Each structure stands twice: as C-alpha cells, then as structure tokens.
Amino acid sequence: MTVRNLMFAASALGVLAACSPAEPEEQAPPRAARIEAVQAAATSNQREFVGRVEARLTVDLSFQVGGRLAEFPVSEGQLIEQGVLVARLETQDFERARRETQVQLQQARQNLDRQRTLNERGIASDAALEDAQTAYDLRAVALDTARQNLEYATINAPFDGLISRRLVDNYTTVSAGQPVVRIQDVSELRVAIQVPESLIAQVDRGDEPEMVARFPFLPDQSFQLEYRELVAEPDQASQTYTALFALPDSVPANILPGMTASVTVNLPQSLSNQAQGVVAPLSALASNPDGSFSVWVFDAESGAVSRQSVLAGPIEGGQVVIHTGLEPGDEIVTAGVNALYEGMLVRPITSTNR
Incomplete structure (x- = not known):
C-alpha cells in the first residue's frame, strides 16, 4: 500500500471515530x-410562658448638683409616700452662695437707682444707665440660680413607692447626676413575658387571650392579668416581643418586683387553629x-x-x-x-x- 493510501485510510478512521456515539458520563453517586x-x-389552645414581675415605674434618683451626703434616712425595702425626704446634701455652701448673691443683687439695685437719678439730672449717660440695668439683671439671675441649687440639694420622693436599692452610702461625696437611690412605683405590679411573632398580632386586640399568672410559693392561687403595653422592638436574639400585663390590686404584699411567675395563656379558638x-x-x-x-x-x-x-x-x-x-x-x-x-x-x- 502506498503512502497516499495509508493517509486516506487514517483519515477515514478518524471520521468514523468522530461520528461514533460518545460513552455516557458516569453519574455521581447519591x-x-x-x-x-x-x-x-x-x-392545644394553651401556651405557657415564664414571666417576670416588674414595677409600674422604676427610677434612679440623683442630685442635680454635687456635694457631700448629709442625710440619707431611707432604707432598702421601705415603702415611702410622695414628698418624703429621701436624701439631702450638706447645704452650707449653697446657703452661702445664696446670701452672697443676695448682697450682690442689693448692691446692683443701689447702683441702678443711683445711675437712674444721675441720668435724669443729665449727669450720667444713657450707656451708663444701661450697664447698671444689665448688671442688676445678671445679679437677679444669679440669685435665682443660687436658690435653685439650694433646692436641688434635697431629694424628695416623686411618688408613693418602694426603695428597692441604695446605690451609695451616707456621707459619700456625689457628683451631679450620679444615681443615689432606686425607687419603684408599686401601685401597680406588672408581669412581662416574651411573646413570639406568631402571637404578637393578638396581644392588643379586643378578643385578646385570657391570661393567668401563678407563683411557685402560692400554688393554690392564680391571678388574672390585664393587658397594659407592648414593646414594639423585638429582641435581636430571640425575635420575641415583650408584653406587659397588670396584676390585680389584690395581690399579696409578698409579691415583689423581680419575682418569677408562670403565665398560662388561653388562646382564642381562631388563634389555636392558626397554630x-x-x-x-x-x-x-x-x-x-x-x-x-x-x-x-x-x-x-x-x-x-x-x-x-x-x-x-x-x-x-x-x-x-x-x-x-x-x-x-x-x-x-x-x-x-x-x-x-x-x-x-x-x-x-x-x-x-x-
């Protein structure tokens, strides 16, 4: 066979190989x-939640001026009435500042009267009279500030409440705005629970579910809860919302803020079907x-x-x-x-x- 014939045969074999079907790819194992x-x-139309008792209002009281504590008559766990003395700073410096500004105001008044008389006689200029008036006004403002600071040296109870914690000891030197005592408004106790997204739409509706709170140390008693408010921002970790419900006024005195309650929610039939x-x-x-x-x-x-x-x-x-x-x-x-x-x-x- 000639070289030409060999080349022709090789080409024919290549074409046949290209036209032949490819072998199927091996399928990946499962x-x-x-x-x-x-x-x-x-x-079930019942849900169980762990609730925490909270006061209607919790406030950390502080002085608006700095100084050294002189009176701190309240104690932790004490119930006090509105207006009762909670704490007082040493007032000697504030009283001294008030007397000083009173004297300065009196001097400014005398100078103003003198400049007014001289101005009426044509001896003092209008500018001198205006300066005397400005000095008097500034002394009057300083006296108001001194009187206010003297009042700020005393803290009285803003409402009937429970002293839950003393944050400093008596005779401590405190700065302006530093909390010294925590007071809670316990005129209404509330129970806070974490509500999942699936139930949040039912919390504030007219047909809101029936809710009952129980405490482990009062196994034979249950307390009906009444809806109060809902924290609109969810918890970032659990994506649940905090709902607050009021305990009845007849709860025993030994139920205090911070205690744990078991809350049973009886869902409406329509809501239980959604579950x-x-x-x-x-x-x-x-x-x-x-x-x-x-x-x-x-x-x-x-x-x-x-x-x-x-x-x-x-x-x-x-x-x-x-x-x-x-x-x-x-x-x-x-x-x-x-x-x-x-x-x-x-x-x-x-x-x-x-």
Whole structure:
C-alpha cells in the first residue's frame, strides 16, 4: 500500500471515530442526607410562658448638683409616700452662695437707682444707665440660680413607692447626676413575658387571650392579668416581643418586683387553629432569595429531592411550626440543606447506619 493510501485510510478512521456515539458520563453517586418525617403540630389552645414581675415605674434618683451626703434616712425595702425626704446634701455652701448673691443683687439695685437719678439730672449717660440695668439683671439671675441649687440639694420622693436599692452610702461625696437611690412605683405590679411573632398580632386586640399568672410559693392561687403595653422592638436574639400585663390590686404584699411567675395563656379558638401544621427541625429550613423559606422534600421512589416553599411559624426549642407546604408524614432533609439542588439524588441516613 502506498503512502497516499495509508493517509486516506487514517483519515477515514478518524471520521468514523468522530461520528461514533460518545460513552455516557458516569453519574455521581447519591449524596448521604439525614431524612426525617414531619409530625403534626400540637393544636392545644394553651401556651405557657415564664414571666417576670416588674414595677409600674422604676427610677434612679440623683442630685442635680454635687456635694457631700448629709442625710440619707431611707432604707432598702421601705415603702415611702410622695414628698418624703429621701436624701439631702450638706447645704452650707449653697446657703452661702445664696446670701452672697443676695448682697450682690442689693448692691446692683443701689447702683441702678443711683445711675437712674444721675441720668435724669443729665449727669450720667444713657450707656451708663444701661450697664447698671444689665448688671442688676445678671445679679437677679444669679440669685435665682443660687436658690435653685439650694433646692436641688434635697431629694424628695416623686411618688408613693418602694426603695428597692441604695446605690451609695451616707456621707459619700456625689457628683451631679450620679444615681443615689432606686425607687419603684408599686401601685401597680406588672408581669412581662416574651411573646413570639406568631402571637404578637393578638396581644392588643379586643378578643385578646385570657391570661393567668401563678407563683411557685402560692400554688393554690392564680391571678388574672390585664393587658397594659407592648414593646414594639423585638429582641435581636430571640425575635420575641415583650408584653406587659397588670396584676390585680389584690395581690399579696409578698409579691415583689423581680419575682418569677408562670403565665398560662388561653388562646382564642381562631388563634389555636392558626397554630395547626407540622413540626420540623429548624435546620431543615432554607432561605429563598425573596426572604421566604423552603424545605427539601425527599421522594423515596426516585431517591431525589425537590424544593418546597413553606410558611414558617413560631420557633421553640430547635423546632419550627410549618403552617403550609407540608403534610404530616412528608419526608424532608434536615441537615446540609444549602448543598442541595433540584433533582439531586440522596441516600437517606438512618439512626442505624449513622
């Protein structure tokens, strides 16, 4: 065979090889994934919360002037009435400043009268009279300030309240604005609870849920709560809102701010129905670009997963209530959801082969 024939044969073989079908690519083996079946959420119309007793108002009292404490007659745990002396600074310096400004004001008055007389006689100029008037006005302001500082040296109770804490000791030298005592308005005690997002819309409605508080040291007594206010900003960590409810006036005197209460909420039937759905591990949720959530549903026949958008509800103890998108018994991926894609083959991991 000639060289020309050999080259022709090689070219023909290359064309045949190019036209022959390519071998199929080897499919990636299924990825191991933890699969769990979701269960129906509880439909009880009762919720339990841990509440904390708070005073209607808590204020740290301070002097508006600095000085040395001379009187501090209140004690921690004492109930006092409005206007009662709480603390007083040494007043010698303030009284001395007041007397000094009184003398200076009297001198300024005399000088003003003299300049006015001289001006009427044509001896003193109008400018001299204006300067005398300005000096008098400044001395009058200084006297008002000295009198005010003398009043600032005394703290009286702004309302009937409970002295919860003395922040300094008597005879301490304090600066202006430094808190010296904490007083609480206990005319109405309140219970603060952390409300999840799923219930927040019901807190201030006319058909608000019935709420009852109980204390561990009063096991046979319960106290009806009345809604007061809602802190509109959620907690950054738990995304819950603080709701405040008033205890009745008949609560025993041994219930004090800072104590812990167990709060039972009886939800309206309409709200308890909204809580229906399924419960899934929080780790099963995947974020969508629009801010919503989805889960990956496992198909046992094909071994593949598919994305399913869901409406997520309250989160409790690592579990999330899913209101729509899933039915009880559906199998979903509960770990590593960010590494999945549509139609991906997975191999279920059970408690045995793990």
